[in-house]
Amino acid sequence: xxxxxxxxxxxxxxxxxxxxxxxxxxxxxxxxxxxxxxxxxxxxxxxxxxxxxxxxxxxxxxxxxxxxxxxxxxxxxxxxxxxxxxxxxxxxxxxxxxxxxxxxxxxxxxxxxxxxxxxxxxxxxxxxxxxxxxxxxxxxxxxxxxxxxxxxxxxxxxxxxxxxxxxxxxxxxxxxxxxxxxxxxxxxxxxxxxxxxxxxxxxxxxxxxxxxxxxxxxxxxxxxxxxxxxxxxxxxxxxxxxxxxxxxxxxxxxxxxxxxxxxxxxxxxxxxxxxxxxxxxxxxxxxxxxxxxxxxxxxxxxxxxxxxxxxxxxxxxxxxxxxxxxxxxxxxxx
Amino acid sequence: xxxxxxxxxxxxxxxxxxxxxxxxxxxxxxxxxxxxxxxxxxxxxxxxxxxxxxxxxxxxxxxxxxxxxxxxxxxxxxxxxxxxxxxxxxxxxxxxxxxxxxxxxxxxxxxxxxxxxxxxxxxxxxxxxxxxxxxxxxxxxxxxxxxxxxxxxxxxxxxxxxxxxxxxxxxxxxxxxxxxxxxxxxxxxxxxxxxxxxxxxxxxxxxxxxxxxxxxxxxxxxxxxxxxxxxxxxxxxxxxxxxxxxxxxxxxxxxxxxxxxxxxxxxxxxxxxxxxxxxxxxxxxxxxxxxxxxxxxxxxxxxxxxxxxxxxxxxxxxxxxxxxxxxxxxxxxx
Numbered sequence: 167x168x169x170x171x172x173x174x175x176x177x178x179x180x181x182x183x184x185x186x187x188x189x190x191x192x193x194x195x196x197x198x199x200x201x202x203x204x205x206x207x208x209x210x211x212x213x214x215x216x217x218x219x220x221x222x223x224x225x226x227x228x229x230x231x232x233x234x235x236x237x238x239x240x241x242x243x244x245x246x247x248x249x250x251x252x253x254x255x256x257x258x259x260x261x262x263x264x265x266x267x268x269x270x271x272x273x274x275x276x277x278x279x280x281x282x283x284x285x286x287x288x289x290x291x292x293x294x295x296x297x298x299x300x301x302x303x304x305x306x307x308x309x310x311x312x313x314x315x316x317x318x319x320x321x322x323x324x325x326x327x328x329x330x331x332x333x334x335x336x337x338x339x340x341x342x343x344x345x346x347x348x349x350x351x352x353x354x355x356x357x358x359x360x361x362x363x364x365x366x367x368x369x370x371x372x373x374x375x376x377x378x379x380x381x382x383x384x385x386x387x388x389x390x391x392x393x394x395x396x397x398x399x400x401x402x403x404x405x406x407x408x409x410x411x412x413x414x415x416x417x418x419x420x421x422x423x424x425x426x427x428x429x430x431x432x433x434x435x436x437x438x439x440x441x442x443x444x445x446x447x448x449x450x451x452x453x454x455x456x457x458x459x460x461x462x463x464x465x466x467x468x469x470x471x472x473x474x475x476x477x478x479x480x481x482x483x484x485x486x487x488x489x490x491x492x493x494x495x496x497x498x499x500x
Numbered sequence: 501x502x503x504x505x506x507x508x509x510x511x512x513x514x515x516x517x518x519x520x521x522x523x524x525x526x527x528x529x530x531x532x533x534x535x536x537x538x539x540x541x542x543x544x545x546x547x548x549x550x551x552x553x554x555x556x557x558x559x560x561x562x563x564x565x566x567x568x569x570x571x572x573x574x575x576x577x578x579x580x581x582x583x584x585x586x587x588x589x590x591x592x593x594x595x596x597x598x599x600x601x602x603x604x605x606x607x608x609x610x611x612x613x614x615x616x617x618x619x620x621x622x623x624x625x626x627x628x629x630x631x632x633x634x635x636x637x638x639x640x641x642x643x644x645x646x647x648x649x650x651x652x653x654x655x656x657x658x659x660x661x662x663x664x665x666x667x668x669x670x671x672x673x674x675x676x677x678x679x680x681x682x683x684x685x686x687x688x689x690x691x692x693x694x695x696x697x698x699x700x701x702x703x704x705x706x707x708x709x710x711x712x713x714x715x716x717x718x719x720x721x722x723x724x725x726x727x728x729x730x731x732x733x734x735x736x737x738x739x740x741x742x743x744x745x746x747x748x749x750x751x752x753x754x755x756x757x758x759x760x761x762x763x764x765x766x767x768x769x770x771x772x773x774x775x776x777x778x779x780x781x782x783x784x785x786x787x788x789x790x791x792x793x794x795x796x797x798x799x800x801x802x803x804x805x806x807x808x809x810x811x812x813x814x815x816x817x818x819x820x821x822x823x824x825x826x827x828x829x830x831x832x833x834x
Contacts, residue, residue: 178832180720180766181825185729204729205657206580206716207553209650212546219541220592220645221628224636246540258554258645262596294555298832302558304636311554311592311645316543323539382540386514395519395538432514491515498512498632 173267178297188295191273195280196259200291208291210256215316217252219243222309226498228275230348232341232358233434235308236278238500241363241434242385243312244286248365249381249437251321251372252314254286259310260294264303275306286363288312318372323396325379330468331446332404333439335367335453336360336461337412338389342431342496343420350424357416362435367458374452376445382438385500387491388430392438393476394490400474406466407479429478430491432499440468501525507601512631522629525607529614530593534625542625544590549650551586553577556643560832562609564682566674566692567768569642570612572834575697575768576719577646578620582699583715583771585655585706586648588620593644594628598637609640620697622646652706657730657774659713664802665780666738667773669701669787670694670795671746672723676765676830677754684758691750696769701792708786710779716772719834721825722764726772727810728824734808740800741813763812764825766833774802 176183193201200208221242228235240257247254259279263272283290340360347357368381384392389411393404413428421428435458441449446464453459471477476488501524510517527535534542555576562569574591581588593613597606617624674694681691702715718726723745727738747762755762769792775783780798787793805811810822 175831176826179825179830181725181764182823183826184720185824203656206583207551207586207646207648209584209586209653210550210552212548212550212649214546216544216546216550216647217541218544218590218592218647219626220594220643222594222596222630222643224596224630224632249540250543252541252543256552258552260554260556260643260645262556262558262641292553296556296558296832298558298638298641301635302638304632307596307632307641309554309556309594309643309645311594311643312541313550313552313647314541315546319543322537386512386518391515430515489516490519491513492510492517496513497509498630 171269173263173265173269173297175265175297178295184295192276195276196290198289198291210291213315215319217247217250217314217316219246220309220311221246222307223500224307224498225345225500226304227348228305230345230359232344233361234275234278235306236275237282238361238434239308239310240279240282240286241361242500243310244288244363244365245383247312247314248368249383250316251318252316254288254312254314254365256313257288257290257310258292259290262303262307263297264305265297265300267305286365321378321380323380326396326402326440326468328402328468328470329443330379330440331443331464332406332466333441333446333449333462334389334465335437335459337414338433338436339413339417339421339428339431341434342499343417345499346424346496347420357420360433360435362458364435364437364458367453367456370452370456371439371449374448376449377442379440384436384438385432385434388432390429390476390488391490397476398474401470403469403472404466404476405469408481410463410465412461412463432496434500501603505603507597507599507603507631509599509631512629518629526610529610530624532623532625544625547649549653551581551584551648551650553580554643554645555580556641557834558641558832559679559834560638561682562639564679564693566678567695568609568612569640570609571616572695572768573642573644574613574616574620575695576834577644578622578697578699579717581646581648582702583717584648584650585652586650588622588646588648588699590647591622591624591644592626593624596637596641597631598639599631599634601639620699655712655714657714660730660736660774660802662736662802662804663777664713664774665777665798666740666800667775667780667783667796668723668799669771669793671748672767672770673747673751673755673762673765675768676833677751679833680758680830681754691754694767694769696792698769698771698792701787701790704786704790705773705783708782710783711776713774718770718772719766719768722766724763724810724822725825731810732808735804737803737806737809737811738800739803739811742815744797744799746795746797766830768834
């Protein structure tokens with residue numbers, strides 16, 4: 167295909183140009199037998215318990231330091247499945263492309279999807295491509311859905327108990343601030359999205375045999391929103407310590423400049439693990455052996471002192487209730 | 501929720517407003533335990549062989565005679581799974597909403613999804629909601645992905661043989677023309693989209709025990725494009741007869757007016773079934789017992805006379821090669 171071309175509406179017609187795009191660019195890149203069959207759907211092997219998840223990605227800009235919308239689309243769904251205690255296996259991938267997008271940009275994104283699938287051990291087995299008129303989209307939106315085989319059943323916020331340790335796998339706020347800076351035309355070399363697949367890290371954690379209550383990746387809404395979700399409408403509280411939460415100095419500086427709070431900024435390569443206190447050390451040790459978990463830290467614990475609330479002990483010794491995110495701090499961050 | 505409200509960007513922030521929308525409107529409507537858990541993904545029962553499919557829906561307008569984008573999103577994916585010889589079971593559902601959409605319109609669409617899921621015997625078990633700025637979308641785009649349990653393995657265009665009968669389940673071009681007329685502000689009562697779930701019809705066909713080679717729903721690109729896909733790059737041809745193809749008079753009239761061809765117009769409630777000639781009568785009889793297949797007809801057969809081609813005997817006794825759709829006859833039709 168001539169990569170200097172741009173996408174026109176007839177690439178979405180379901181006719182010859184659609185076939186050409188799919189058969190010449192997308193299918194060869196994501197090469198596997200299920201996808202190559204080009205049927206209405208893919209027929210794949212099953213498993214007794216499945217995890218199933220979906221996300222639509224509308225990030226702006228589509229290329230940002232540390233990743234792009236293609237890599238993000240794979241990691242996002244892989245991570246959601248991994249958080250269910252499942253091994254991610256199959257993805258669907260659906261594009262909504264705005265008329266006028268450069269084919270060369272689409273090609274870069276498809277290559278990025280290919281690479282991340284390879285790294286994460288998943289296959290895109292089915293897909294769809296639609297084209298909308300100029301001004302009815304923004305270059306490209308991608309939806310992925312994914313299927314995984316549940317290997318570690320029973321992860322559930324309902325299992326959380328007073329005394330449990332709250333672990334975060336690394337520095338928070340990297341993705342949100344990197345995308346916001348990039349959108350403002352202030353992309354920095356030292357500030358990259360943390361966009362990464364966490365299925366390997368999850369397996370490492372769960373293979374320790376620790377009493378893991380729940381895993382969650384704090385994306386939109388950030389760490390503070392995800393922790394709130396665990397305890398809202400329960401008798402439990404989560405108490406964290408500000409000084410224990412890993413935040414990169416350049417992320418803190420960018421947040422100060424943009425008027426953001428790293429605890430509410432999206433992450434795309436971090437997880438929260440709530441685990442029985444006696445197993446925390448073992449889990450942290452296992453996480454430290456991985457690239458994605460090398461900065462893992464216990465940041466607090468579960469209690470019943472402030473039912474339904476997330477409470478942070480600040481650096482100045484005070485206590486602050488952290489609510490879920492209100493308003494649109496960071497639109498189109500993922 | 502106050503349904504006079506409109507969607508603002510903070511409904512997509514991942515914070516409080518996102519939770520409110522999901523928990524107060526979407527989850528109650530699509531009520532089931534897997535979705536209510538609100539985890540990163542759903543944990544569901546599995547099966548030895550799965551069918552997996554996805555489609556993004558960008559139809560314009562979102563409400564049209566015979567359906568809306570919600571009903572279409574369920575039927576489209578249910579049908580793709582049914583065409584794999586599978587029983588559709590679980591759907592994911594992901595919204596990309598344009599800022600400014602009326603909450604009441606969203607509510608109607610969610611209700612339409614609920615109703616169609618009930619009719620088709622499927623459950624939405626996981627989902628996602630994003631909001632984009634005004635002018636970066638068009639009211640709402642919906643992606644569904646679906647999982648089905650393969651009950652009738654082996655359907656494959658590779659099984660098609662010379663002599664096989666080509667069956668279409670009913671009138672063609674209804675969806676495409678209904679949407680186009682509606683878009684032009686010329687919606688007619690007598691011309692409705694055929695939008696319908698075909699899983700019941702597929703089961704009926706496959707339960708006859710007939711030698712069914714392949715099932716396909718001719719959506720974008722229409723009947724002529726789907727038939728082309730079966731024979732392109734093979735030694736086989738498909739020969740059809742114009743006078744055998746069911747077309748509603750009002751669809752033909754609308755096509756004549758709009759300069760369209762019903763054979764290239766999208767269908768959303770029709771299927772093509774290629775079956776061993778000796779079983780065609782049995783299959784037609786079974787189809788006629790259903791609402792969705794009551795106008796089913798044999799429209800031609802497979803041969804090896806024109807390798808790789810679809811050839812139509814016209815009403816005037818001539819022969820015409822029908823190519824795949826070229827150009828964007830009907831953008832944003834599904």
